Amino acid sequence: MKILGKKGAKGFTVSELMIVVGLSSVVFMGVLAILRVGTEQSQLSQTKMLLQDTAREALYKMVQEIRQSAPSRITIAGNSASIQFAVPDPASLVSTTSYTVNWTGAHQIQYALGGAGNRQILRTDLATNRTSVLANDVTALQFTGDAAQPNVVTITISAQRNLTSGRPVPSAPLQLTAQAEVRNP
Amino acid sequence: MDTKRRFRKDRKGFILLTTYLIVTLVSLFSLAYFTRGNVFLQASERNRNKIVAFNMAEAAVDFAVRQLVSNPNYTGTATFTPLNSGSAQGGYTVTVSTPLNNSRVRIIQANGFAPDNNTVSRAYQASSITTYFEFSSNPLFNFAIFAADSVNLTGSGRFASVDSYDSRTGQYASGSATSNGDIGVNSIAAGSITLGGQTIVKGDVLIGPGGNPSTAVTVGPNATITGTQSTSAITYTHPTPSTSVPSSGALELTGGTTILMPGTYHYSSLKVSGQGVLQASGPVTIYVDGAVELTGQSVVSQNNLPKNFLIYVIGSQTVTLAGQTDLYGAIYAPNAEVQNSGNAAVFGAVVAKKYTQTGNASIHFDQALTEVANDQSLGTPRVRAWQEQNSLTWGT
Numbered sequence: 001m002k003i004l005g006k007k008g009a010k011g012f013t014v015s016e017l018m019i020v021v022g023l024s025s026v027v028f029m030g031v032l033a034i035l036r037v038g039t040e041q042s043q044l045s046q047t048k049m050l051l052q053d054t055a056r057e058a059l060y061k062m063v064q065e066i067r068q069s070a071p072s073r074i075t076i077a078g079n080s081a082s083i084q085f086a087v088p089d090p091a092s093l094v095s096t097t098s099y100t101v102n103w104t105g106a107h108q109i110q111y112a113l114g115g116a117g118n119r120q121i122l123r124t125d126l127a128t129n130r131t132s133v134l135a136n137d138v139t140a141l142q143f144t145g146d147a148a149q150p151n152v153v154t155i156t157i158s159a160q161r162n163l164t165s166g167r168p169v170p171s172a173p174l175q176l177t178a179q180a181e182v183r184n185p
Numbered sequence: 186m187d188t189k190r191r192f193r194k195d196r197k198g199f200i201l202l203t204t205y206l207i208v209t210l211v212s213l214f215s216l217a218y219f220t221r222g223n224v225f226l227q228a229s230e231r232n233r234n235k236i237v238a239f240n241m242a243e244a245a246v247d248f249a250v251r252q253l254v255s256n257p258n259y260t261g262t263a264t265f266t267p268l269n270s271g272s273a274q275g276g277y278t279v280t281v282s283t284p285l286n287n288s289r290v291r292i293i294q295a296n297g298f299a300p301d302n303n304t305v306s307r308a309y310q311a312s313s314i315t316t317y318f319e320f321s322s323n324p325l326f327n328f329a330i331f332a333a334d335s336v337n338l339t340g341s342g343r344f345a346s347v348d349s350y351d352s353r354t355g356q357y358a359s360g361s362a363t364s365n366g367d368i369g370v371n372s373i374a375a376g377s378i379t380l381g382g383q384t385i386v387k388g389d390v391l392i393g394p395g396g397n398p399s400t401a402v403t404v405g406p407n408a409t410i411t412g413t414q415s416t417s418a419i420t421y422t423h424p425t426p427s428t429s430v431p432s433s434g435a436l437e438l439t440g441g442t443t444i445l446m447p448g449t450y451h452y453s454s455l456k457v458s459g460q461g462v463l464q465a466s467g468p469v470t471i472y473v474d475g476a477v478e479l480t481g482q483s484v485v486s487q488n489n490l491p492k493n494f495l496i497y498v499i500g501s502q503t504v505t506l507a508g509q510t511d512l513y514g515a516i517y518a519p520n521a522e523v524q525n526s527g528n529a530a531v532f533g534a535v536v537a538k539k540y541t542q543t544g545n546a547s548i549h550f551d552q553a554l555t556e557v558a559n560d561q562s563l564g565t566p567r568v569r570a571w572q573e574q575n576s577l578t579w580g581t
Contacts, residue, residue: 060236068573094570099290099317101570183571 040165047169051137051159052176058121058135059178062111062155065123066180070101071150074182076143082112083143083153084126088184101184113141121157137161139173151182230308234299237275238312239573241268241297245277246314249293250566253281257320257563261293265302275299289320291566313574318566322558326515326534329366329388329550331421333519336368338542339382346547348387350532352490353553357532364388364411366550370401371420377401380408388550390414423519423536424559426497428472438463445469447487455496457484457508468493476502477518480527483510491515491533491551504537506546515554 012020066074066085073086086106095102108126111134115122121134121141140158158173245266252259260281267276279295296302297312329347330336339345349365350357366388370377373396380386382405389412392401398414430451436443437454438461447467454475457463464485477498486494494514498504501520506512507527515533516523523537528545534554 064573068571088570088572090572093315093572094317096284097286099284099287099319099569183568183573185568185570 040163040167043163044167044169047161047163048174051161051169051174054135054137055157055159055174055176058138059155059157059176061134062121062123063178063180065109066153066155067183069182070103070184071182073103073106073184074145074153076145076153077112080142080144082110082141084108084110111141111143113138135159153180153182154178155180227308231310234275234308234310235312237273237299238297238310241275241277241299242295242312242314242573243297244268245279245295245297246293246316248277249279249281249295250318253291253318253320253566257291265298267301273299274301276301278302287319289322289563290569291318291320292316293318315572316568317570319569320566321564323564324555325423325517325557325559326536326550326554327367328369328391328534328536329548330535330537330540331369331423332523332535332537332540333371333421333423334539335372335374335377335379336370336540337379337381338525338540339380339384339545340543341382343382343384343543344545345382345384345542346387347385347550348547349550349552351552352492352532356489357549357551362387362549363552365552366548367391367412369417369421371417373397373401373416375400376403379403379405380410381405382407384408386410386412388412391417393417394420423517425520426472426499426517428497428499430472432474445471454502455479465494470495470497472497472499474499477504477516477521478507479512480505480507483508484512484514486513489513489532490553492553492557494533495557501538506531507544515551515557 065087066083068087069085075084077083085108086103087109088101088103089105089107092102092105094100107128110124110126112122114120115133119138120136121138122131123134124131135157137159138157139160142156144154146152146154154177156175156177158175160168160170160173162168249259249261261279263278263280265276265278269275275298277295277297279293282292284290284292293316295314295316299310300306300308303309329349347366347368348362350362364387366386367390368378368386368388369391371393373393377392378390378401380403384405386409390398390402390410392398394417396416398416402414404410428449428451430449432451432453434452435454435456436452437456439459440461442462442464445463445465447465447469449470449472451472452474454477455471455473456476456478458478458480462483462485465487467487469486473496477496484494491513496514496516498516498518498521504516504518504521504523506523506525508529509527511530511532513532515535517536518538519536520538522539522541523535525531525540525542525546526544530547530549532549533551535548
């Protein structure tokens, strides 16, 4: 009886299978949707973090270099989008007779937006014409001076990146500001 | 039967292997994530320490400058000075040197370290700043009359006016005289400043730190002070002058005109009396060891500019002014009493140990004299040049 029962067992009907496949698909799609949301959230957080780090690092580098200049040796473009300033030769900082900064051998440095999609901060040494990239995904770069405090330069960076889905992160560009206090007289 | 058992036995082995494989894979992934996390952590620590080290170097510069304000001979600290604060661990070393060719300049070499100055420490970072500071000059003459001990002007029934002008913008004119004819003393004793007769002081009156102007300043019924009477926050230092110019002995003029070419002169004593005239043809600086008596016809400076006639009195013998014509010049006699019994005006300034005036002489302080630096007194250190170790290499 037992053997007969096993032999006589019936399979699933087509409708049963379709219901199973249908339900499984729904469940699978749900799981996929959850996974996709999770992945995008993770990507979003990582992108925000990366943007912040990049912008912060770029600000830090610019501030450090602008500090080496002098108020009278800084020129901010009329549209505030770029800056040019002189940095003295580290090997020959001062004249050993007057002990004033030796500007004759100084290099002229420029920071401006450019590069891929005009979204990179480019540092150009105008004396050697060498260019390096300080940061990517920068949508705006602004330099402002203050007549009351000529030794202070304010730098504002706006950064934003598009995810693979095309979604811009963050939705409004991330904005970071720093001030460089110029050290040389 | 045996075959079935063996199959079951093999299936158990397969499960064990599969478990091992999964455990190994999970361990590998965990290790990879752990390593990745650790790398991020170390990078983050290095980055933080880089900023801490830089700030430590800057703190070292600030510390050195603060020390230099109170002690211009400060040479720094070569030993590591920790400045740990919460999670920010670090410290600095700083050295201060003076170049041979400029005693006003100080070179500050500051090094910042995080977490300490041991190169094998975890996430060790160092930063350095080189700065050149220069002490500003303190003016030698910033009062119309300054005396360490006392100022007494003028005798009963006499008239004296103390006011100011600026020879850089023109000669003195009473109508345009300004009210910076200040009088100062370091003393706080009663009557340190006594203004008698018909004295008018167009300026402020300053006594030494901790004093009381109401007791230290005595103003006669006919005397006037247009400015304030107050207490100085500092004791003014007027070092004894010195010169490397050898002494030419005594200079005594009783008649005729003696012309001094521009330059520096050194005499054991200086006396101009009778019809004698001492005339300078350019900027002249005279150092006198002993007595100074200017009682003659005149001492004439070039273009009547007080800056062109400076007398530095090294010793403590009395300086006597009793000239019959105006004196355009400044007298710096920090160890001597200056007695002015003349009736002619003094255009310039006087620094003395004690100043006594009995005549009708007026003192017109020339503010251009504030450009004469007190070489032995250093002012505030100011930045001349600044350089930081930079991650963006210069020229690239």
